[in-house]
Amino acid sequence: MRVTDLYQGSKPVLSLEFFPPRNEKADKEFDGLIDKLSTLNPDYMSVTFGAGGSTRDGSYQTVKKIMVDKHQPTVAYIAGYGLGPEEVTAVLDKYKDLGVETIFVIRGDKPKDDQFTPHPDSFSYASEMIAFIRKHYDFTLGCAGYPEGHIEAKSLEEDINFLKNKVDHGAEYIVAQYFYDNDYFFNYVKKCRAIGIDVPIIPGIMPVYSVKMTRMLSKVCGSRITDALQKRLDAVDADDANSVVQVGIDFAVEQCRGLLKEKVPGLHFYTMDRSESTMAIVQRLGQEKLLSCS
Numbered sequence: 001m002r003v004t005d006l007y008q009g010s011k012p013v014l015s016l017e018f019f020p021p022r023n024e025k026a027d028k029e030f031d032g033l034i035d036k037l038s039t040l041n042p043d044y045m046s047v048t049f050g051a052g053g054s055t056r057d058g059s060y061q062t063v064k065k066i067m068v069d070k071h072q073p074t075v076a077y078i079a080g081y082g083l084g085p086e087e088v089t090a091v092l093d094k095y096k097d098l099g100v101e102t103i104f105v106i107r108g109d110k111p112k113d114d115q116f117t118p119h120p121d122s123f124s125y126a127s128e129m130i131a132f133i134r135k136h137y138d139f140t141l142g143c144a145g146y147p148e149g150h151i152e153a154k155s156l157e158e159d160i161n162f163l164k165n166k167v168d169h170g171a172e173y174i175v176a177q178y179f180y181d182n183d184y185f186f187n188y189v190k191k192c193r194a195i196g197i198d199v200p201i202i203p204g205i206m207p208v209y210s211v212k213m214t215r216m217l218s219k220v221c222g223s224r225i226t227d228a229l230q231k232r233l234d235a236v237d238a239d240d241a242n243s244v245v246q247v248g249i250d251f252a253v254e255q256c257r258g259l260l261k262e263k264v265p266g267l268h269f270y271t272m273d274r275s276e277s278t279m280a281i282v283q284r285l286g287q288e289k290l291l292s293c294s
């Protein structure tokens with residue numbers, strides 16, 4: 001499955017992102033998670049990749065499970081941080097043999113493990129890896145974009161110029177980091193279009209799963225917790241898990257409505273390997289006839 005074919009259609013594309021199960025319990029529950037979310041009829045699922053190759057085997061097994069066992073169109077990620085060209089090649093050859101046709105290419109970040117030594121010829125930026133893959137493979141390639149600017153970037157404008165570089169080197173679609181104000185996304189798309197980035201840009205949706213997780217992720221990902229979201233969270237007890245999840249669902253539904261109204265090419269859900277929020281949000285959008293799902 002080539003993701004770019006899906007984005008050429010007229011209906012919004014629904015994609016769901018997973019990470020490889022991190023322990024035995026998660027592994028046991030993973031089949032059920034995929035089965036449950038498959039009932040939403042997503043257009044494709046995608047599987048993350050731990051920088052430095054930390055989930056190399058787990059990512060492969062997860063892609064295989066979703067694509068081969070569960071018959072879901074699947075995108076495999078590769079995060080190049082610390083990997084040399086021959087290691088990238090080894091990973092990609094396995095995906096090619098499996099029948100994967102779309103690869104999402106990211107740089108990744110330095111693993112927390114102090115012992116990790118990057119390969120001396122590892123790629124410095126995602127754009128370099130995209131150029132390398134484009135030269136040697138026939139995959140459809142995607143890359144990441146940051147509506148609020150990447151945390152290391154000097155400015156949003158500079159970051160968008162580097163995004164253009166990724167597209168110029170062969171990225172054919174962009175999945176955006178999540179955000180809690182649709183205007184960040186709309187302004188970002190405008191700025192991208194203004195400098196000639198003309199590939200589909202897909203908004204990423206991260207429902208609030210817990211206050212603690214949202215705060216932690218906000219620091220790591222640079223996605224601001226807006227006043228509007230904070231106000232909604234302040235209205236419930238942060239320790240009341242169900243109420244917090246419900247706020248996250250309601251907030252995301254409103255965000256998605258606004259995005260779909262502006263005819264975004266699709267919605268990409270960061271499921272965090274949980275089903276409840278994504279199920280509820282997508283089902284509600286389906287009931288409102290904004291998304292075609294089960």
Ligand SMILES: Cc1cc2nc3c(=O)[nH]c(=O)nc-3n(C[C@H](O)[C@H](O)[C@H](O)COP(=O)(O)OP(=O)(O)OC[C@H]3O[C@@H](n4cnc5c(N)ncnc54)[C@H](O)[C@@H]3O)c2cc1C
Binds near residue numbers: 047124204
């Ligand atoms: C949709 C999505 C999925 C993700 N999936 C994963 C995953 O599976 N695994 C994982 O480890 N991480 C993942 N990440 C996180 C990502 O790896 C980090 O955000 C990482 O810090 C940047 O990756 P990138 O590919 O955007 O990097 P790049 O595009 O290389 O950019 C990194 C930084 O360098 C700057 N830059 C780019 N080119 C140059 C240049 N030529 N000179 C100077 N500066 C430059 C950019 O402005 C930016 O600040 C994901 C992020 C998103 C949005």
